[in-house]
Amino acid sequence: MTAVALPYRGRFAPSPTGHLHAGSLSTAIGSYLEARCRGGEWLLRIEDIDPPREVAGAATGILHTLEQLGFEWDGAVLYQHTRLDAYQTALKQLQQQGLAYGCGCSRSEIAAYGIRGLEGWVYPNLCRDGLAAGKTARAWRMRVPAGEYRFYDRLRGWQQQNVAAEIGDFVLRRADGLFAYQLAVVVDDAAQGITDVVRGADLLDSTARQIVLQQALQVPTPSYCHLPLLVNQAGEKLSKQTLAPPLDLTQPAQTLRQGLQRLGLFPPLECQQISELWQWARIHWQLSNVNAACQVIDRTP
CATH class of the missing domain: 3.40.50.620 (HUPs)
Structure with a gap:
């Protein structure tokens, strides 16, 4: 009997350890476009199970940033602290x-x-x-x-x-x-019915461990795709620890345009509004156009 393909369901799962930066924006854009261009759902999960590393107000800030940049997620936001x-x-x-x-x-x-x-x-x-x-x-x-x-x-x-x-x-x-x-992400991906995980290449080495757990817990293994890392001039991954600047929300359309460009999408200058950029990106998105190599950027978001 031929297996029936499940409807696409992806997710974006930031940790509230600080603001979103250019690296996290690339992951959000890639996972979002893959979900939308394949007719699927895009869920949002806040991975807040490590209180010592969390920053007060960061979770709210993440949601606000995504809204300002035109992201639309399906269903309620899942907070990992409710899943203990x-x-x-x-x-x-x-x-x-x-x-x-x-x-x-x-x-x-x-x-x-x-x-x-x-x-x-x-x-x-x-x-x-x-x-x-x-x-x-x-x-x-x-x-x-x-x-x-x-x-x-x-x-x-x-x-x-x-x-x-x-x-x-x-x-x-x-x-x-x-x-x-490793345990929390496997349990939540299974509970949310995630079929496709699109995330940053910093988590590539975690994937095999998650497959070990999926097999042990007898839950499905999603399809995986690891997007290129953005690194600073020293070759360090953009993060709070490397002082990655927050995204510029004073010019959200320009910030979104820069994020799209880092994933091989170059909208025409006529696209000036957030909605126009997303409309163009959905038509032209192709994973094959993404360069898997790390990208070096300066301190501008």
């Missing part, structure tokens, strides 16, 4: 399956026994077979199967990663009790 019970349920499922285990290691212990991987130290499996005498569980980790995980990126082609060797048993709930991004 769902993450706990998923963690309990993994625990019952023997796929999640308690870890009592400190950072210094992991550094002393681990090897360097894609994102810091690869966990050296010190607690994989049980806690040592006198240890208590500080965090919960995913028991990662051995072997390569492969997935197709619609912009970059086939990707593969040996999660066990390059990342190790990754954290599901942190020592401070907060749920990890």
Whole structure:
């Protein structure tokens, strides 16, 4: 029997750690146009599960910025802080399956026994077979199967990663009790019926971990596309940490035009209004026109 394709459903999921900048605008534009040009829905999720990193008022500011730039999302905004019970349920499922285990290691212990991987130290499996005498569980980790995980990126082609060797048993709930991004995003993508994830290339290395979790929780794996990063003159990803300036909302049409140009869209000068720019962009958007390489920009938003 031929599988029936589900209606396209995409999302944009910023964290309220500061203002939107040129990099986050590129991700928003790319995910939005992919959804609209494929006749799909575009959902908005605020990933606010890390209170120590959040900035007061940032979530409201993100919504205001998107509205000023003409984005229109489907349905109510989903806030991750309302979803803690769902993450706990998923963690309990993994625990019952023997796929999640308690870890009592400190950072210094992991550094002393681990090897360097894609994102810091690869966990050296010190607690994989049980806690040592006198240890208590500080965090919960995913028991990662051995072997390569492969997935197709619609912009970059086939990707593969040996999660066990390059990342190790990754954290599901942190020592401070907060749920990890990897678990939350998988649970929410499944709950919202997300079929296609279009996001920044900084999350490319997270995809295989999310596939590990999707398979363990027996939820669908979306299609993935990772858009090019915008970096500063030093080669650093635009972010709050690298002092990326906020988007200029005094000239929203010009700001949107710049965002479109970074994704290979060059609207004619006759398009002066936000609505005209979006109308033109929907007609001319093609993912194949996007350059996957990093783009260096100056401090102008």
